[in-house]
Amino acid sequence: MLRTTSKLIAAAACCLIASAAVAQGAGPKMVVPEKIKDMGTVAQGAVVDITFAISNEGTEPLQIKAVRPTCGCTVADYDREIAAGGTGAVKAKLDTKDFSGPISKSILIMTDDPTEPTLSVVIKANVQPIVEVLPRPLIRFNAVQREQMTQKVVVVATDATRAFKVTKVESDVPFLVTEVRRLAGSELMADKPGDQYEVAVSLAKDAPVGPVSGTVTIATDHPKAEQVTVKVYGVVRALVHVTPTQLEFGSVEAKARPGRNLIVVNNRTDGAAVKVTGATVDDPAFEASVSTIEEGRRYQVAVTVKGDATVGPHNATLTVKTSDRDFPELKVPVKASLR
Structure with a gap:
């Protein structure tokens, strides 16, 4: 009886091994x-x-x-x-x-x-690349409002056996001005044989404050590189910059006298000092004060809710007075829901 049981177990094991082997090779591979x-x-x-x-x-x-x-x-x-x-x-x-x-x-x-x-x-x-833009096909502006800034790149063909020409340069950013000129003599990059062109991209004097983002398209007469693109990005900073641009209190309790701060920065590059001479809010629920961080360059303006302020929504305007010749006053919205 014992021998018969052992034979059955051995036979079953062999069947399992064989079926597993078949299953392993079955299906797509x-x-x-x-x-x-x-x-x-x-x-x-x-x-x-x-x-x-x-x-x-x-x-x-x-x-x-x-x-x-x-x-x-x-x-x-x-x-x-x-x-x-x-x-x-x-x-x-x-x-x-x-x-x-x-x-x-x-x-x-x-x-x-x-x-x-x-x-x-x-x-x-x-x-x-058949036509290269050097040092790279990217222009970055970190500019200040009303102050001109120009960035330049050089366009060269990698195939020096064929003459090529930059025929036109256009920008999809309305306040960018582009110019192109052929380089010669000592202006040429020594390790880049063949024709070379300088493309200058300038910010217009009326460029708005804010981010700069767009593309400069360079057209050439090369049949394999009729257009070359240059990415443009950056920012134009305000001459007198306020951060944040709006004071949001949210829903607050007047008795707790909550406050919010903003920073006024003088970004002028001509060395002219700009002082913050005062700050007022056109709503009696708030009071404002000025403190100096760096004389002529950086100031902090603190706006605080008065303890006896009327409950309810308040939409006010903070006026910051400065000594700047172009921006004697800066306006900042102030919003709060007092309870």
Whole structure:
């Protein structure tokens, strides 16, 4: 009896091992022979076609559920199903117009492969601009209101065997002024043969206070680089700047005499001192006081709720008086709900 039981247990174990082995090899199995495609040096602006071969080494058809590329890469087509023992492909396009230098882009392939349902493939390239903007295609302004500021870049062609010309420069920011001129003689960058152009971008005198964000488009006669873009960003600071630009108390209890502070900064670069000579609020529920942080440069204005202030909503205006010739008064909204 004992021998019979032992034989049955051994036979069952062998069956389990055999079925597990069969199950392990069953189903689809995705294999990508070349997971990384290095496209070498590519001219900026070129659209590169890439094909990743996919094999199904399983026993059942392989279903490709989805293919998701990263930024700058577009999947043109892929085989939705690959028969057992068959081959298929994922075809992609890489648009290099917004890239420069070494890049690496990945594509995620999702399938019904039970052992490896997701797989990433990679496209690498060294994008070489045909027309370069030096030191980089980026201009930053950290300017002060009413004071002129100019930033410059140099445009050169990487192919010195062909003459090229900058034909036009335009900006989508209305208060940016652009100029272009051809460099010659000692002005030329020694390590960059070929034609070179200087593009100057200036803030107009009436540029508004606030952020600067836009694009300068440089048109050339080069057939492979008809347009080159330069990003522009930065800020124009007020000559006399107030932070914050509005005082919000929210819902507060008047008896607690809550207060809020703001800072007045003199941003003038000509060395002129600007003093804060006084501060008042046009609502008797508030009182204001001024303290000096740095004489002629930085001041703090404190606005406090009076203990006997009338309850309810209050929308007032703080007037800050200064010695500045252009901004003798600064207006700041004050809001509170007193209880």
